[in-house]
Amino acid sequence: MKRLDNKIIFTGPVGAGKTTAIGSISDVPPIKTDAAASDMTLHRKSHTTVALDYGVLNLDGGAKVHLYGTPGQERFDFMWDILSTGGIGLILLLDNSRPNPMKDMQFFMNAFKDFLRDAPLVIGVTKTDLKPSPSVKNYAEILARVDQRPPIFEIDGRSRDDVKNLVMALLFSIDPGLEG
Template identity: 65%
Template sequence: MIQYNKIIFTGPVGAGKTTAITALSDVPPVKTDQLATDMTKSRKASTTVALDYGMMTLPGGDKIHLYGTPGQERFDFMWDILTTGGIGLVLLLDNTRADPFQDLRFFLNKFGGFIETTSLVIGVTQMDLSATPGLSDYHRQLETTGLNPPIFEVDARRRKDVSLLVQALLYSIDPGLEEQ
């Protein structure tokens, strides 16, 4: 029996959510980018205002629906809508932002209820542009939360990197999964 599962990608503006879904999707992704009109325009020209959507098909036919949230808090009403029915969360963090640990705490807090009932994996982007903080620093930050999700350095443009995040998330949900 073919299953359809839903994974949510979230994180701050510019962390690579749209790029990651585009890299991973087996179908042309749906994007709701609009011209940035606020402080976001200093980081990038457009921003997601509703969602990003893509889909990947696993060997055996199971489908994973990929939903990306807007990164701006003013669109947070979409976060609850998009997480409904989700099986896990991919949190992308941009290592070049002024305080990526503040972003980490913010998104863990905002998605805390969802994380409690599903699974979490964290991808840190832009580490090629800013090597600090390192992954060990993220692990230390997470120790205070009681969470111990898998954390990876990722390039959101690379399908292989994003696929590793999704695989880690799926294995954390069902450790008995066979490696594909």
């Protein structure tokens, strides 16, 4: 991580907390492209990201991490490739209260498989207060079966410390010599 400007992508299904997570850690007011939900998303929330979310995290020494959040709806998947271009890593947020978060994990890992060939992955599981199962251990067991072992955290996207832990785990996976 020798560059002064780095780009991290946040992805996951609608309602997983991407917009909230970026807002909680950004050192500048985040840019959001929310629009009123007009489809099945309306059952989960009133507004949804239609293009991107954007924030900046300033690190010591003048380095910056640009934080890009993808739309969660598959109909906006053309934005996923656009936003991930030049990215150094992927943070996948999973909403544990959705009907099948394991399927969501598999879907997004497959959707970003080309990106993940060269970039590390970190997973944050949200809304475990609403639905504690599956556990982080369950996710890790499923991933280990396919020889994947990304760092996995239970997080609250509103917590700057929780989101910072995700970002730092991603940065440490790129450069284990980084100081905290």
